[in-house]
Amino acid sequence: MIKVDLSSISSFVPQTQLDAMASRVAAAHETLASGSGEGNDFLGWRELPVNYDKEEFARIKAAAHKIQSDSKALVVIGIGGSYLGARAVIDLLKSPNYNLKQKDTPDIFFAGNTLSTDAVLEVLELVGDRDYSINIISKSGTTTEPAVAFRIFKAHLEHKYGKEEARKRIYCTTDAARGALKSLADAEGYESFVVPDNVGGRYSVLTAVGLLPIAVAGIDIDEMMAGAADAMHAYADDRSMENPVWKYVAARNCLYENGKKVEILGSYEPCFRFMGEWWKQLYGESEGKDGKGLFPASVEFTADLHSMGQYIQDGERVLFETIIRYANPHGQVVIGEDADNVDGLNFLAGKDLHFVCEQAIRGTRLAHVDGGVPNILLELDSINARTTGELIYFFELACGISGYVLGVNPFNQPGVEAYKKNMFALLDKPGYSDLREQLLSRL
Numbered sequence: 001m002i003k004v005d006l007s008s009i010s011s012f013v014p015q016t017q018l019d020a021m022a023s024r025v026a027a028a029h030e031t032l033a034s035g036s037g038e039g040n041d042f043l044g045w046r047e048l049p050v051n052y053d054k055e056e057f058a059r060i061k062a063a064a065h066k067i068q069s070d071s072k073a074l075v076v077i078g079i080g081g082s083y084l085g086a087r088a089v090i091d092l093l094k095s096p097n098y099n100l101k102q103k104d105t106p107d108i109f110f111a112g113n114t115l116s117t118d119a120v121l122e123v124l125e126l127v128g129d130r131d132y133s134i135n136i137i138s139k140s141g142t143t144t145e146p147a148v149a150f151r152i153f154k155a156h157l158e159h160k161y162g163k164e165e166a167r168k169r170i171y172c173t174t175d176a177a178r179g180a181l182k183s184l185a186d187a188e189g190y191e192s193f194v195v196p197d198n199v200g201g202r203y204s205v206l207t208a209v210g211l212l213p214i215a216v217a218g219i220d221i222d223e224m225m226a227g228a229a230d231a232m233h234a235y236a237d238d239r240s241m242e243n244p245v246w247k248y249v250a251a252r253n254c255l256y257e258n259g260k261k262v263e264i265l266g267s268y269e270p271c272f273r274f275m276g277e278w279w280k281q282l283y284g285e286s287e288g289k290d291g292k293g294l295f296p297a298s299v300e301f302t303a304d305l306h307s308m309g310q311y312i313q314d315g316e317r318v319l320f321e322t323i324i325r326y327a328n329p330h331g332q333v334v335i336g337e338d339a340d341n342v343d344g345l346n347f348l349a350g351k352d353l354h355f356v357c358e359q360a361i362r363g364t365r366l367a368h369v370d371g372g373v374p375n376i377l378l379e380l381d382s383i384n385a386r387t388t389g390e391l392i393y394f395f396e397l398a399c400g401i402s403g404y405v406l407g408v409n410p411f412n413q414p415g416v417e418a419y420k421k422n423m424f425a426l427l428d429k430p431g432y433s434d435l436r437e438q439l440l441s442r443l
């Protein structure tokens, strides 16, 4: 189970404040569990680790096997919650260098998360003339970035294989009944997977949204779901400050109320980087509203100690850190003796690199706390599918509870609409002419 170590926030948060916060966390947890809070039509993720469509789960695995057997690449098209979870898990469990590795599973390219021309051209170039398939993921089926990318890649696939064969290589993950993508999938006969009505985008990595690309990468999705189920059983019903989720929620909300406005999620594992991106969306979209919410940032240590380290140590004192520590690497690297010792590193000879990293974690933590940056430490055993499922559920549950502690609806994202409306107006989409006039007068 995840261990939450709060010893390095004690000089910033008095025990009395934590105790008082515990009763607010209890109330927020009850609001979430009873489904009596705002956004309660988006609570399907709570039971997802055990209560999911088993027939669809089997189809996901079958589709993954088919893609593995007939494709050298998979283009996954989606944005936000329809993209970040899959990318984060594949990076974490298979490496950010997954596509560069020798393997018997397809390369995976992500598209539809940008409007950059160069990025689209690059994916087309990287796919080249290899056999490939497409997984288009959009709950609403109307999001511009993935819709545009799908148009481009669908045309490319149809040109390459003809409409009939292309149809067998397009997998759609979308709403069960509504939206342009659902209509297209039905009309064309694409194999389709469902984003359940009651699961919002950023809480959807444990549905087909995340599971199909993750399975294609050769990751054991049963084990990941089992890890999430472990977390659900351990954390969803424990209403006490022994619950690691409560500790995390209480600590971050106390720190926020004490003037720490930025939470930095950091890890010492480069493969964790996109988990940071997934976490930023989860917390940023869930809490950042009504003029409130911690600003979620992420860093990759030790690399960022040589870039962001200065600011964290010494800049505006509005930060706190949540650090992920994996106790056990998958192997050992021992530092050798050097006869000349020109680099002066013989004092490390015979030491394990992991031991060196552990001292960096400990030393950095003390330095940052001395510099006024409180530190929440989340400790896990090792990077694997089970602990990843557990961590995903841990953060989702904590996010739902934390949003209610903050007094916001953690399951909507009204702020995402503003840029879309302006973009549609500027693109002259029918129905936006008044707004277009207003915007053009300001440009």
Ligand code: PA5
Binding pocket: 079, 080, 081, 082, 137, 138, 139, 140, 141, 142, 143, 146, 200, 201, 202, 203, 285, 413, 416
């Ligand atoms: O969390 C969310 O709901 C959003 O980030 C969505 O996932 C994102 O906007 C993409 O939406 P859709 O899946 O409808 O294309």
